[in-house]
Structure formats: structure tokens, C-alpha cells
Amino acid sequence: MIKITLPDGTVREEQSGVTALDIAKSISEGLARNVLSAKVNGQVIDATRGITEDSTLQLLTWNDKEGKDTMWHSSAHLMAEALEALYPGIKFGIGPNIETGFYYDVDFGDYKFHHDDFSKIENKMKELAKKKSEYIRKDISKADALAYFTDKDDEYKLDLIKDLEDGTITLYQQGEFTDLCRGPHIPHTGFIKAIKVLSTSGAYWRGDESRKQLTRIYGVTYPKQKELTEYLEFLEEAKKRDHRKLGKELGLFTFSEKVGSGLPLWLPKGAELRERLEQFLKKSQKEQGYQPVITPHIGHKDLYVTSGHYAKYGADSFQPITTPHEGEEFLLKPMNCPHHCEIFKSSPRSYKDLPIRFAEFGTVYRYEQSGELHGLTRVRGFTQDDAHLFCMPEQLKEEFKKVIDLVLYIFKTLDFEDFTAQISLRDPEDHDKYIGSDENWEKAENAIIEAVGEKDIKTVVEYGEAAFYGPKLDFMVKDALGRSWQLGTIQVDYNLPERFELEYTGADNAKHRPVMIHRAPFGSMERFVAVLTEHCAGNFPLWLTPTQVAILPLSEKYNDHAQNLLNLLNKSDIRALVDDRNEKIGRKIRDNEMKKIPFMLVLGEKEVAENTVAVRKHGEGDQGVMSVEEFAKVINEEVDRQTASL
RNA sequence: GCCGAUGUAGCUCAGGGGUAGAGCACUUCCUUGGUAAGGAAGAGGUCAGGGGUUCAAUUCCCCUCAUAGGCUCCA
Known part of the structure; x- marks a missing residue:
């Protein structure tokens, strides 16, 4: 009998060889259905592996980072199984889990892999997942491992095995697919319910640019379709917030081929x-x-020789600018510190x-x-x-x-x-x-x-x-x-x-x-x-945003009043513009909403007569009517609040 | 730098060996309005740049540049 200590401190007497899954089942069937792997004495192992000594045990589920890691690592194997079924003869590099999801590096030989292949792979993975194939661990000698992958003609796995010590080599098999792997893995493929192949790219074998470039296929899986959907929505949201897109839309910056890339x-x-x-x-x-x-934008080469930057980065920097007659060399400055050192030296301290x-x-x-x-x-x-x-x-x-x-x-x-x-x-x-x-x-x-x-x-x-x-x-x-x-x-x-x-x-x-x-x-x-x-998705804080207020006259009749209002706001240090285009108010509101301007002031007959403004807040809508002074106060107070001093 | 992709109007994109298309933006006119797209007309392109194949290239091929993805790098 061995002693198993659970995270809450309870100690259980178990037969040697008991698995984490056995223990989960004895606690509850529901728990057992969610156990992906287990942490035994601090080491993550298969939930189906026998425990033979006194141990601390933590059952890992989707709620644990290590649980997710196991699931995604196993998903990489599932994808490999699908790939091997779809493209017989391909060779496999490595297929680890990453922060979100997993990838597998694959040598497709002459086959050109395309985005169109994604759904094919997803469908095959789903089909294979439904089989609930168990991930079976096999200890194997180095000679046998070499023989297996020589037979399979997978040079990448052979390359990996070369660096491994005999006696430490394990294979994992699920369904028709066997991979060199130290594990751990989830009990069976049925845990993988929602599957998405995300993208593909090139990656050098072992990160070495002198070696062959493999096709890296990225994917992500979830135990529930809902979570996958949420993740895909998150990716969409990230795309919407991309500063390159927003920078263009909001007129923040641009690039020109003629000026130069970067x-x-x-x-x-x-x-x-x-x-x-x-x-x-x-x-x-x-x-x-x-x-x-x-300090200036260029400096004498000697400056960077002294600082050490030249020796370190000289060859991979913009090359020196040379004076026409003397041949003196200057560098575009890559750092300000050498200049500042010289300023320090400019007088005794x-x-x-x-x-x-x-x-x-x-x-x-x-x-x-x-x-x-x-x-x-x-x-x-x-x-x-x-x-x-x-x-x-x-x-x-x-x-x-x-x-x-x-x-x-x-x-x-x-x-x-x-x-x-x-x-x-x-x-x-x-x-x-x-x-x-x-x-x-x-x-x-x-x-x-x-x-x-x-x-x-x-x-x-x-x-x-x-x-x-x-x-x-x-x-x-x-x-x-x-x-x-x-x-x-x-x-x-x-x-x-x-x-x-x-x-x-x-x-x-x-x-x-x-x-x-x-x-x-x-x-x-x-x-x-x-x-x-x-x-902030382009919704900059009020104190920072280029335009704080858009004044929207209802018709041309109120343009003069809008100009006066603009001058008034400017005097209160409020940055505003007048949208005096010949457009209806709905249109002006829409356009200025899209420009993410925090406040809009609608100006019509009523406001002009009463010297008030109808305030509309970005993303929130109509805020009602207030006096100009009141509005200026609202803005300035908000700005002061945001920039409260150090 | 490397790999596979992409580059068509200011923007987002369609098209395709026979001198180019949409929507939005822009200009002019009509409309003068009450909280997320009023209507009409017009202007706008050496189809990234260069070379090749062809009677003919924006389309096919090659090179260069740029962009997005990833790899390697990051003072």
C-alpha cells in the first residue's frame, strides 16, 4: 500500500500502481470525466499511469494551466494523426503545445499546403477524436526507436532520438499514429471536442536557418464548442483593435515606400x-x-567604439556615413546614452x-x-x-x-x-x-x-x-x-x-x-x-485624445453659433471641432461616433435660444441638455481626474 | 535575412491575355434636418516598380520593393 496526499491534505491508502484516474473515479464520476493529467510529486504525468510510491497528487483539469498544456499537446498528436491519414508519407518534426493551442512542424515533401486544407484537417480530427482512442505510452529502447523511425523514414525523429539517452525513450500511440514523445497525454482523444486549425507558416528545423524549412501548422482545441467560439471572437476583437488598422482609420500615422520601410x-x-x-x-x-x-541624430563612430555598441552591433547596423573629404565616419545614433555620457563629462561634477x-x-x-x-x-x-x-x-x-x-x-x-x-x-x-x-x-x-x-x-x-x-x-x-x-x-x-x-x-x-x-x-x-x-481600442482617455468634442449644428443656420461655441470651448482648453458639413444630424453623429470622438454637442434652434448644448457621449448616446459652462466643467474635471499628479 | 502568401482608385475589395469595376471617401448641385448612412451628377487608376514571353500583358514568367503571417534577431 502507498500513501497519496491530496491538495486539501487528506491522505489516502491505495494499492501500488493506482492511477490518478482511479482516484478521481473514487471521488466522483464527474471529476473523472474532466481529468486530463495529474501532477504527482510536482511532476505532470498521464492520469492513466500507475503510481508506485508515496506521493502528493493533484488532479489536473481544463482549469489548470498544466491541464490545458496536456490537452493541447495531445491535440497536436491528434492533428498529426489526421495529417498522416490525409497525406500519407509526410514527415513530422516537433509538435508541442504553446501558450494558446499547439502546432506541428511537418515536411510535406513536394505537396504545397494551402489554407483550403484547413477544414479538411479539422474534419478528420473531429472524426478521429470521436473514436476516443486512448493515448498509450510505451517505453522503448533506443535501438528499437531508431529502427521504428528508420522504417518510417522520418529523418527528423531520428535526429531527435540521436540526442536522447537509452532507457529514457518513450513513444505514445493513439489510433493509427505513433510519435516519439515524453508525454504526458490526456486519457483519450474524446476529450477534444472543438477544433480549429488556425494558420500556417514556415519554421526551420530546430530553429536553424541553415536547415530545411518545415510547414508549421497552428491549431487550437477546446473541450467545449462555446469556448472555441469565444476564443475566435477574441481573435476578431484583437483584429479590430490592431493599431495598424486603427492608426489608419483615426489618422494617427502612415508609412511610405518612398520614405522607407520601418x-x-x-x-x-x-x-x-x-x-x-x-x-x-x-x-x-x-x-x-x-x-x-x-543631442544630434548622428555621432562619430569612435563614440560607439568607446561605448561598445560598435563591436556588438556595428556589422548589423546602418553602415557609417562618411564625410566627403576627410573620410570621417559617423553613425546614425542607435542609443542616446553615449551622447549623454559626453554631456556628463562636459564639466567637472x-x-x-x-x-x-x-x-x-x-x-x-x-x-x-x-x-x-x-x-x-x-x-x-x-x-x-x-x-x-x-x-x-x-x-x-x-x-x-x-x-x-x-x-x-x-x-x-x-x-x-x-x-x-x-x-x-x-x-x-x-x-x-x-x-x-x-x-x-x-x-x-x-x-x-x-x-x-x-x-x-x-x-x-x-x-x-x-x-x-x-x-x-x-x-x-x-x-x-x-x-x-x-x-x-x-x-x-x-x-x-x-x-x-x-x-x-x-x-x-x-x-x-x-x-x-x-x-x-x-x-x-x-x-x-x-x-x-x-x-483602449482607439478610445483614448479624454486628456489624451486629439479631438475631445465634435460640435454638430443641426443645419447651416446654426453654423455661426457653432463657431462661437468652438471659440468658447477652446478658451477653456477644450479641443473641439465643428462638423458643418451639409449633412443630416444622423449622418454627423454616425461619422463622429466612428471617429471615436468622446463627446458630441448637438446644436439646434432650442440650444441656440437657451444657450445650452445637447450632450452625446461616445458609445453611450444622449446625455441630455446642459449649459456650456456646465459642460466645460464636466470635461475639465474628467481631465484633471485622469491626470492626477505623481 | 529565410519560407510560403499578398500588392488593382484615398479606403475596403471584385475582376481577368484584347487599353479597368463596385461600395465608401472626395467635388458640385438639390435638400435645411432633432440623435448611427437624404438624393443626384462628377472627378479619380502607368492595375507596386523593372525586365521577359506574346501580334497584344494589369493578367503568364523572372527580378526588385513593400505589406501581412511565422522562423531567426532585438542595444
Whole structure:
């Protein structure tokens, strides 16, 4: 007999070899029908696998992340079974579960795989799922595994087996399909009820671009059709919010082939929005003692040789610009920090001056591979809301915490409530990727960990995510649709001050080296505006939106009055426009609703006579009549509320 | 950069070896209105760019550029 401890603490005496499914059945049939896999002593295994020692047991269902993982992994096998049935002779790479769903990498040989094949695969999968084929685990020797896949002529599986140790190899079979797999899997295919093949793309075998590219087929499955439908609706909603689509519709930005790919052109509405964001941050930074600086868009190559950027990225950057006569080399600036270091050096610094905080909305240019470009989120020219703080080592932690406060204030103001701070440290396996001494790295990493420890924020640690000159605290934000974005970043840097030989005179009248903090709360204006647009679906907060109010005269008779009203609102710092087109009121309302303007004021005979406005709110409809003064107050109070100070 | 796709009017898209089509937007006129599309007329395109095949190419082929998806990358 063995002891099984359940999550609630109950301990059960069971026969050795009992399965999680057996235990689920003894609790209730309903539970047993929902068990996808089980966590035994912290390890996820098949619910149908025998347990032979004293264990803790957690039954995993669709409500557990690991349960979903199991289901989607098994779904990948089901898709492979369907694919093998439909396209005999194809070869399989890998087929894992991913954050939402799963994929399988397939070598179709000469067959050209198309979107038209999707429904065929879905139907076959549904047909196979109904058979409730059990997923059967088989331990197998390496020799047998090699023999099986040699026989099947699947070079990819053979490639995988080569790296496996004898005695650890398992196969899983369901129906007609057998795959090399360590599992775990759901008990049988009948759990998979709702199926959608989503998309296809190319993927190199083992992520190596020198190897063959396979066809990756993405899919997702759910235990209930309703959940699949909801997920597909979510994808639709994401499409509607796509900042590339909204950016076009709302006139925020555009691209031109002639200007060049990845080089955004900000249209008036977008530029207004962005300037407002910049003003907002500038005001907060002023309160925190930042000083503005401005630096040019290019810099001497030597500057980046000193900073280390040239050695690291020179070959993969825009190449140097050369002066016609002297042959001097200049680079488009990829970072603002070297310039700011030189500003620090421009005059002798005393410990009494520190911390010194130089802020600049600095536009930088980086060569991104053509396939990487994406709307405003991945571009070749962008503006960082950059600042570099130079401080004494003993000031570092406090200074770092102040920056965290600034970032949190910005997130709060812009309604990003769900975020995680990611502590990005060095790759412990590969210190060669980074510059600077181990000692400095440890100091920097500890400073971040300590500072974050004193703030009440959700944190994760990621190794290998640091910048080459220092560790970072990256803010990962979840938008309204639950998608994660990296926005702000704060970085501690002992290395650049050394490379640039930055110094200040201490109280002891000796020279000391400052520590540097790089930080960008928005990250880049381009990326931030993109994420914000998708987060609020183009319905920007009132204080930020380019046009707050549309004045809609009922007919041309009231156009003059509308103009007067416009002037009045402008005097109260309210951004408005008059829609004096020769159109009926219904039409004007529709068009301005679509432009997502927060307020509309309908103006007719009654309002003109009484000097009132009929207020209509975007998405909510008629709000009734009020005086102009009252309306101005409503707007201004709302704006003040949204931008409450740090 | 790589793979397979896409590129037709300002926008969304249809079409197809014989010198181009819709809806919306735009311009003009009519209409002067009460909370999500009033009516009519008009203008607008080197069918991404270049090369080839052909009597003839926007259509077929090749190259380049751009875009979306994914892979690799991201100071």
C-alpha cells in the first residue's frame, strides 16, 4: 500500500500502481470525466499511469494551466494523426503545445499546403477524436526507436532520438499514429471536442536557418464548442483593435515606400497625441529633478567604439556615413546614452550635484531585419523617452526606486493595471556575451533585486535577458485583451561610466566613478502609442485624445453659433471641432461616433435660444441638455481626474 | 535575412491575355434636418516598380520593393 496526499491534505491508502484516474473515479464520476493529467510529486504525468510510491497528487483539469498544456499537446498528436491519414508519407518534426493551442512542424515533401486544407484537417480530427482512442505510452529502447523511425523514414525523429539517452525513450500511440514523445497525454482523444486549425507558416528545423524549412501548422482545441467560439471572437476583437488598422482609420500615422520601410510618418492627429504624452512625462520628470538635454541624430563612430555598441552591433547596423573629404565616419545614433555620457563629462561634477538626470526624447535608428518590421511596434527609426541618471553608488537604490514609482504612475494614469516586472539578468552559462567585470554585474543585479524587493509589485526573474552592458528591470504589461507587451525598462549600468571614464569629486576630494541608470518608462513613443491604441481600442482617455468634442449644428443656420461655441470651448482648453458639413444630424453623429470622438454637442434652434448644448457621449448616446459652462466643467474635471499628479 | 502568401482608385475589395469595376471617401448641385448612412451628377487608376514571353500583358514568367503571417534577431 502507498500513501497519496491530496491538495486539501487528506491522505489516502491505495494499492501500488493506482492511477490518478482511479482516484478521481473514487471521488466522483464527474471529476473523472474532466481529468486530463495529474501532477504527482510536482511532476505532470498521464492520469492513466500507475503510481508506485508515496506521493502528493493533484488532479489536473481544463482549469489548470498544466491541464490545458496536456490537452493541447495531445491535440497536436491528434492533428498529426489526421495529417498522416490525409497525406500519407509526410514527415513530422516537433509538435508541442504553446501558450494558446499547439502546432506541428511537418515536411510535406513536394505537396504545397494551402489554407483550403484547413477544414479538411479539422474534419478528420473531429472524426478521429470521436473514436476516443486512448493515448498509450510505451517505453522503448533506443535501438528499437531508431529502427521504428528508420522504417518510417522520418529523418527528423531520428535526429531527435540521436540526442536522447537509452532507457529514457518513450513513444505514445493513439489510433493509427505513433510519435516519439515524453508525454504526458490526456486519457483519450474524446476529450477534444472543438477544433480549429488556425494558420500556417514556415519554421526551420530546430530553429536553424541553415536547415530545411518545415510547414508549421497552428491549431487550437477546446473541450467545449462555446469556448472555441469565444476564443475566435477574441481573435476578431484583437483584429479590430490592431493599431495598424486603427492608426489608419483615426489618422494617427502612415508609412511610405518612398520614405522607407520601418520609418513611420506621424500624421497631425498622431503627432498631437504623442506630444501630449511627451508633455505629460516631461511634467512628471521635472517634478523628479530631471533636466532636458538635446543631442544630434548622428555621432562619430569612435563614440560607439568607446561605448561598445560598435563591436556588438556595428556589422548589423546602418553602415557609417562618411564625410566627403576627410573620410570621417559617423553613425546614425542607435542609443542616446553615449551622447549623454559626453554631456556628463562636459564639466567637472561634484558629489553635491548628484544625482544628475538627463532626459531626452531621443530619436534613434536601428537596422531591424526586414521580416521583423511590424506597424509601430517594430520600426527602424523611433523615439525613446530616454533619460540617464548618474549617481553615487550609495544613491543607486533610492534612485532606482524613484524610477519605479514614475513607471507605475504612468501605467496607472494610462489604465494599465495588470503588469509584471521582469528582472532580466545575465545568462549564467555565457558571460562572454556581456561587457564589464563580474563584480560590477553582481552589484548591479543586486541593486535591482533589492530595489524591487522594497516595492510591492509582481516580479519574475529571467536569465539571459539582460542588456550587454547591464541588467534590466523590464515592465511587461497586459492589455485589455490579456496580451503581454514589454513597455518600460530600467537598467543599471556600471560599465559605460567606466568606458567613458566618468568621474565626480567626492566629499573626500578624490575622484569617484558614478553609476548610471538608463530608463524609458514608455519604452519608445511608437511602441507605446501602438500598445495604448490596442489597449483602449482607439478610445483614448479624454486628456489624451486629439479631438475631445465634435460640435454638430443641426443645419447651416446654426453654423455661426457653432463657431462661437468652438471659440468658447477652446478658451477653456477644450479641443473641439465643428462638423458643418451639409449633412443630416444622423449622418454627423454616425461619422463622429466612428471617429471615436468622446463627446458630441448637438446644436439646434432650442440650444441656440437657451444657450445650452445637447450632450452625446461616445458609445453611450444622449446625455441630455446642459449649459456650456456646465459642460466645460464636466470635461475639465474628467481631465484633471485622469491626470492626477505623481 | 529565410519560407510560403499578398500588392488593382484615398479606403475596403471584385475582376481577368484584347487599353479597368463596385461600395465608401472626395467635388458640385438639390435638400435645411432633432440623435448611427437624404438624393443626384462628377472627378479619380502607368492595375507596386523593372525586365521577359506574346501580334497584344494589369493578367503568364523572372527580378526588385513593400505589406501581412511565422522562423531567426532585438542595444
